Amino acid sequence: MSLKGKHIVLGVTGSIAAYKSALLTRLLIKKGAEVQIVITPAGKEFITPVTLSALSGKPVISEFFASGDGTWHSHVDLGLWADLMIVAPATASTLGKMAHGIADNMLITTYLSMKAPVFAAPAMDLDMFRHVTTQRNLEILRKDGVQIIEPAEGELASHLEGKGRMEEPEKIAAILEKFFTQGTELDKIKILITAGPTYERIDPVRFIGNFSSGKMGFALAEECAARGAEVLLITGPSSLSLSHPRIRRVNVESAREMHAAALQAFPGMNAAILSAAVADYRPETVAEHKIKRTEGEGITLTLTPNPDIAAALGAMKRADQLLIGFALETDDEEPNALRKMEKKKLDFIVLNSLRDKGAGFGHDTNKVTILSRNGEKQSFELQTKRETAKEIIDTVFIGDGHLSRISCS
Ligand code: CTP
Secondary structure, eight states, X not given: OTTTTOEEEEEEOSSTTHHHHHHHHHHHHHXXXXXXXXXXXXXXXXXXXXXXXXXXXXXXXXXXXXXXXXOBOOHHHHHHHOSEEEEEEEOHXXXXXXXXXXOOSHHHHHHHHOOSOEEEEEOOOHHHHHSXXXXXXXXXXXXXXXXXXXXXXXXXXTSOEEEEEOOOHHHHHHHHHHHHHHTTTTTTOEEEEEESBOOEEEETTEEEOOOOOSHHHHHXXXXXHHTTOEEEEEEOSOOOOOOOTTEEEEEOOSHHHXXXXXXXXXXXXXXXXXXXXXXXXXXXXXXXXXXXXXTTOOOOOOEEEOOOHHHHHXXXXXXXXXXXXXEEESSSHHHHHHHHHHHTTOXXXXXXXXXXXXXXXXXXXXOEEEEETXXXXXXXXXXXXXXXXXXXXXXXXXXXXXXXXXXXX
C-alpha cells in the first residue's frame, strides 16, 4: 500500500490508449490511492465513464455542471484535494491545450487549478509525437514543471511502428510510487546552497561580475527540495525564478553579503553546496558618484580580495556536516580541483571543465566529475543541469553512508 491515502487526479483524454487508464486506475487503487477521474469529451468516445467510475469507486467528472440544477464541479477544489495529477493518456491536443492554457474542458481547468505536481503520459501516432509542434509543447510543459513520462516504442494503433505508445500502466504506477517515496529521502535535512554570480560595485551604476546564470544552483535547490530537504538558497543576482514551499531564497549582491549570510546560516545546516561563482576580488573603494569619462585618459581600479566562503565554512564545519564545492577549470582540471577540495576542507568537489562543450556558465547542460575526499571519482556524460543535480545528490547524500553521517535533528 505504498500510495496509501494519496489523492490522485487521473485525467483521461481521447486516445485508443484510454483503455489502459482502466488498468492504471485499478493499480493505483490497489496501492492504496484514492483516484478521481476527470475525462475529456473525446475521452468518453474511447472508454465509458461507467467502467472508470466502477473501478475508481467515484463518479467520473467530465462536465463543468453536475446537473441541470446549477450545481457545478469545482476544479479549484480538485486542485486543492490532489496530491498528484496524471494525464494518461495525454493526446497531442490535450498537451497543446495544457501548454497554452486553452481551458475549454474540465480537464484543462483542473490542470490550471492544480496545486500538486503534474505528470503526463503522451499517447499518439509516431509522426504526431515527432512533430515540431508536439515537441515544442512538451518542452513548454517540462519548463512549467510537468513531468513527462516518455512514450514507449512499439506497434501503434495506426499499425505503424515507432515512439508514441503510452507507457504501460505498471510502469506509470511504479514511477508515481517512486515519486512519493523519493520525496522523503532527504526529509528533515537542511541544505544551504549558494548560487549565481556576485556583483562587486565600482560606482552606483557599474560592477564587476561574471557570466554565471545560477542555473546549476537553482537546479540543485529544486532537486533537494523535491526529495524532501529544507533548502536555503543564497543567490547572487539571477533572473531565474522558483517556487517550492521548501526553498527559502535569500537574494544578495556581493561576495561579502553572500559570505555573511552563509556564515550565519551554516551552523543550523546539515550540509552546504557551494555552486556560486563568487568574485575573488572587489574594487578597493566604491565611488560614491558615477565615475565620469575623461577624454583620452584611462582609469585604474585597485582590487582587493574577497572572503572565501567555502574556506570559511570548511574551517567551521562540524563532523556531522557535509560540504560540497564546485571547481570550474580551464586546464590541469583534476589536480586543481583536488587542491581546492583539500584547501577548503570540502567533502566533495564537483569539477566542470570549460574545455567541455555545453558545460559551465549559462548552458542548460553540464558535464561533471565528482571527486570525494575519500578518493572516489565518478564522471558523468553531458546532461541537463537538473539531471546533473540528481547525480550530485545521489552521490553526495545517497551514496554509501553519507546521509547517516549528517544529523537529522
Ligand atoms: N568559492 C567561495 N568563495 C569564494 C571563491 C570560491 O565560496 N570567494 C567557492 C565556489 O563556490 C566553489 C569553490 O569555492 O564551490 C571553488 O571556486 P573557484 O572559483 O573554482 O575557486 P577559487 O578558490 O576562486 O580559485 P581560482 O579562482 O583561482 O580557480
